[in-house]
Amino acid sequence: MIFKGSSGGLNSSSQATITVTQGPPGLPNNRTSFVRTDDTPMAVVYDQVHQLIFASAIDLNCVDVIPVTTQQVVKCIPVSGALGLSLSTDGAKILVGTQVGVVAWIDTTTLQVVRRDTIPQIPNPQFGGGFGFVAPAQAFQVANGKVLLFSLPACCDVGTFNQSVGLVEWDPVAGASTMRSDSGGGGLVSTSADHSKLLVAGGGTATLYDSATDQFTPVPGVQFEFATLNPTGLQFVVAGGTPLLRFFNLQMQQVGAVDVPDCCAPNTLPVSGVYSLDGKLLYLAYPSQSGGAKLITVDASTFQLLGIAANLSTQIAYAVGGASGMPMACDSTGLIFEVADHGVGIVDATDFRTFQNPQVVSDFIIATPDEGPLNQPTTTQFTTGIFNSVPDVFFDVQRALNPNLFNGAGQLAATAPPSATPGPVNVKAIEADGVMAFMPQGFAYGSLPVQYGTFAADPKGGVLADLFGYGYSIDIAGASIQASVGPSPGQIQKKVLVPAEIGYPFPLQHLVVAVPNGTTGAQDITVTSPTGTATLSKAFHYVQSVVDYPSADTFLYILYDSHRNQVYLSAVDHIDVFSLASHSFGVPIAVPSKSGTRLTLGLALTPDGSKLLAANQSDQSVAIINPDSPSVGAIALNVPPAPLSGNPGPFQIATTSTNHAFVTLTVGNALSGGSTPIYDIDLSSMQITNPNLPAGSIVNLNNNYIQASAEGTVVLEATSNNSGGPLLSWNAASNTWQVHLVEGQFWDNVAISGDGNVLAVDSSSDSLSFPFPYLVDSGLNMTAQVNFPDIQGIQEGPSLQMDRSGALLYAVNGAGVDIIDARTGQLRERVLLTEPILGGPTEVVPTTPSKVIAITPTGDQIFLLTRSGLTVVDLDSVPLGIGSVTPASGPAGTVVTVRGTGFVTGTSLNVNGTPASASLVDSSTLSVTIPTGVQKGAAQITLKTPDNSQFTLDAAFLVQ
Known part of the structure; x- marks a missing residue:
């Protein structure tokens, strides 16, 4: 192109080259979006009354709440091991199925847990007796009032323990759990809107449940990938074969069929879908053969394909592969809510496109830079597939400025428009022919x-x-x-x-x-x-301080003595004593021996502190010592009284309120199989017997971990090196033992709160399933599990301890010590150390210690066996927490005792938002009067300290 100009008698000309770039088609943005949850949900459910999306977050031990209007997580309601979600029959509650033996109920108005039901355990004949846990991964309330609980299959799916049943029917009124073997064994469950019908699918089979008859009826002769029930309860659809979709009435008669164009790409996720709320439409997501994920809308009465939209599909930068969203729920406007990678996909099913000659964008994954300052435009370039024309680009809901193709290779660049809201936003590129490239949280405004x-x-x-x-x-x-x-x-x-x-x-x-x-x-x-x-x-x-106290000794066990404010350390052939008053090691305690050999492992104090017991494995004896006069009257008792096969010797000891001591044994090598008894020492008569253990009890040859509560009223034992995951507990009131089996687990440590109300057991990294600690109650009902988001995950344990109230669990890890809320399994504080903590127990002793952590009853001091010797951590403050509220129910005006952690002068307490009269008894105890104005029902308790630290526990007290 040549430009010419003139002015009076002057003439000038110049030649220039101009590139003409085609602008984007200017199409409007669609409603497809994504909500980051920092964890991949296992379930999504929609509450149409409050227009809220609920998404389970198992790694965060909570349930996310997302208003459709804001599409932001406004709350993550603590529920340990949250997996499946469903609406109650009246629509006012969300039932949360969990990976532990609990079903939680969330009120959709208050967004609080208002009920926690511990599911009754069932007989477990597979392992010779005892009882097994029910892991209610999905919980569905049906119209007859019962709740159907679906366990995860096998032992290793999403980290659950092995289940001997797939479905348990729980009757909340009768308080009974019943195995159901007639459900067909599937885990893909859908219900009618009135909960009178339920469809169970999976493994190519399906059954229909009728709540009126409490019966399952098989769906005959249908092989499929997916099936779901219409909310009307009058129709269901199956996907698989040709034609892809077949519709049936409840008399099992086929009433319609639809073949889906361009379905399906091989070696991809199966199709999945959901009916509209009124049952008139079916939304089905599938991977297309031509590339890309699609979402079709089908009329459920005429069986006509109404249109095709782009489904949510993303790729992962720097890694192979990606993920498409899986529909789980929808609203009345055609928004589909999907399980997606680390979030909830929101797909606009009404955004029909032609998909003619689409340009497939398979790797719209990196923006460079992927951030910009607030309130300023930022130009960024995208790593994408090649665009033949400029697409419409959106940063969240804002249209990008100046989208263009550069490098002559169809690479995309655009300018992010200014925004005043800090945080990441979704980036979307939409081509006129319907292909949508989607980069969730791909660009951040500010930090x-x-x-x-x-x-x-x-x-x-x-x-x-x-x-x-x-x-x-x-x-x-x-x-x-x-x-x-x-x-x-x-x-x-x-x-x-x-x-x-x-x-x-x-x-x-x-x-x-x-x-x-x-x-x-x-x-x-x-x-x-x-x-x-x-x-x-x-x-x-x-913290106040972290002090390392060097020692040349080899330590194998650590125990805190609250009576004398000192620490005992097993040091192979003697016991070291460290005074916290003088901050120094004192005179070592000699360990009496029958044979002259000494390998001192576990230590225990009697509840009154008058006797120190030491397990001498090589001598096959238990030493009984007066801590105030260690050299006077110390004795050694043969345990076992007569040698056993393999020559096992004492490993750990638990003392009781009845003046007895229970002793477990270990061989000290890597032998698998075999068994040993538990031994019971009467500390008055020094008689040694074997307690009566229930059928199904398993006590192995190696490393049977045992610990008692501070008062010796509850004892917990966990057997290592046995995939049955056996747990034993003893209660002083009944003087009896009980056994429960958490299948697929190898235990490597135990802990128990001083009050005996919360017990913890660590799952070895060798376990078939979940490698983090579990929390159980004194009845061995599993109540919580420890978990972390994947960015903060770290191997916990194996050494554990608990504060006296049962509010907090202390677990060693590769970086230091994690302090964990025992109610939810959520991380409260990670104490970082420069000195490495000694490794925990293995099957071979004495190569590693069997307990490397001890704490004070209030949890304000932590004592650790480290590479240098003994490390003492003095915390600046203990995280707030609640271990128990006693009594747990009563009318308004009831005086309750709240046991917990971090209580200081000036700690205030609210009950359902109403200030309550609270007096500080000690740093672990508050005396509280439930306010008279609190309404009947589940009450939330909130603690607050003068420095504005806060802790909230849902359903902490039941106002009657």
């Missing part, structure tokens, strides 16, 4: 930190902390990034995108920071980069 629980460390600093967040400018070359704890900057040791580490679906960013020194107490964590500043308020605690 947003992501952290669960707080950190704690020595005021001297020196530990490494992992900080995660969006918009830290890690992907910007030469960007200046600073991370500070309180006023002091820390040195950044590593900066990387999480997708490059673990195949994460979003551009979450990871900083590893060397913690600077600081002042005792809570401090803010701040990360400052060109994108902005992110602040985590009071997310880091500098």
Whole structure:
């Protein structure tokens, strides 16, 4: 093109080349979206009354609440092991099936847990007796009032333990659980709107349940990939074969069929779908043969295909593969709510497209940069497939500025429009022919930190902390990034995108920071980069002190003595004593021996503190010592009284309120199989007997872990090296034992609260299923499990301890000690240490210690066996928590005792938002009067301290 100009007598010309770029078609945005939940849901359910999406988050031990209007998580309701979700028959509650033996009920108005039902255990004849846990992964209330509980299949699906049944029918009125073997064994469950009918599908078979008759009827002669029941209860659809969709009435007669074009791509996820709320439409998602995920709408009465929309489909940067959303629920406007990778997909089923000659975009996965400052436009380039024309690009709901193709290769660039809201947003590119490239949380405005629980460390600093967040400018070359704890900057040791580490679906960013020194107490964590500043308020605690006390001895067990404020340490041939008053090691205690050999393992004090017992494995004896005069009158008793095959010797000891001691044995090698008894020492007469254990009890040759509550009223025993996962407990009131089997587990440690109300057992990394600790009650009912988001996951245990109230679990890990809420299994605080903690027990002794952690009853001090010797951690504060409320029910005006942790002068307490009169008895006890104005029903208790620390427990008290 030549430009010419003239002015008076002057003439000029110039030649220039102009490139004409086709603009986007200017199509409107569709309603397809995505909500980040930091965990992949196992179930999604929709409450149409309140227009709320509920999504289970098993790694976070909670249930997310997402209003459709804001499409943001507004609350994560604590429910340990949350898996399946369903609506109650009246629609007012969400039933939460869990990976533990509990069904939780969430009120859809208050968004609180208002009921927790511990499911009665069932006889477990597979393992010779005893009882087995029911893992109600899915819970469906049917019209007759019963609840059908579906367990996860086999032993290893999503980390559950092995279940001997697939379906248990639970009668809440009768309080009974019954095995049902007539359901067909499927786990894909759908219900009619009135809960009178229920369809159970899976494995190519299906059955229909009628609540009026309490009977299952097989669906004959149908092989399929997927099936679901119409909300009207008059029709169901199966997918599989040709034609792909076949519709049946409840008389098992086929009433219609639909063949689906372009279905389905091989070696992909099966089709899945959901009916509309009124049952008139079927929405079906499938992977198309031509590429991309599609969502069709079918008229359920005329069986006509009404249209095709793009289904949610994403790829993962730096990793192979991706994921498509799986429909679980819908609203009345055609929004489909799907289980998606680390979030909930929201797909606009009404956005019909032609999909003619589509340009497939298979890797719309990286934006460079993937962040920009608030209130400013930011130009970014995308790693994508090749576009033949410029698509419409959206950052959340805002249309991108200046989308264009560059490099002559169809690569896409666009400018993110300004936004004042910090955090990541979805990025979407829509082509005119219907293909949608979708990058969930692909671009961040400003900075947003992501952290669960707080950190704690020595005021001297020196530990490494992992900080995660969006918009830290890690992907910007030469960007200046600073991370500070309180006023002091820390040195950044590593900066990387999480997708490059673990195949994460979003551009979450990871900083590893060397913690600077600081002042005792809570401090803010701040990360400052060109994108902005992110602040985590009071997310880091500098403890009072962390002191290492060196010793040349080899330690195998640690025990705290609250009567004398000192610590005992098994040191092979003697017991070391460390005084917390003088902060020094005292005179060692000699261990009496029958044969002269000594290998001192487990230690225990009697409840009154008058006797110290030591397990001498090599001598096959138990030493009984007066801690005040160790050299006077100490004796050794032969345990076992006569040698057994394999020559096992004492391993651990639990003392009781009845002046007895239970002793477990170990061979001390890697033998598998075999068994040993438990021994009972009468500490008055020194007589040794074997207790009567119930049928099905298993006590192995190696490392049988045992511990008693502070008063000796409850004892917990866990047998290692047995896949049955046997647990035994003893109760002083009845002087009896009970056994329960958590199949698929290998135990490697136990702990019990001082009050005996909460018990913990650690699952070895060798377990067939879940490798984290479980919490159980004194009746051996499983109540909670420890879990973490994948970015913070770390191997817990094997050594555990609990505070006296049962509110907190202390678990060692590779970085230090985690302090965990025992009600929910959620991380409260991670104490980071520079000194490595000794490894936990193995099947071979004495190569490693069997208990490396002890704590004070209130949990304010932690004692650890470390590489240097003994390490003592003095916390600055103990996280708030509630272990028990006694009594658990009563009328308004009832005076209750709240046992917990972190109570200080000025701690206030609300019951359902109403201030209650509370008096501090000690740091673990409050005396509280339930306010007279509190309405009947489940009551939430909220604690708050003067420094604004807060803790809330749903359904803590039942107002009658």
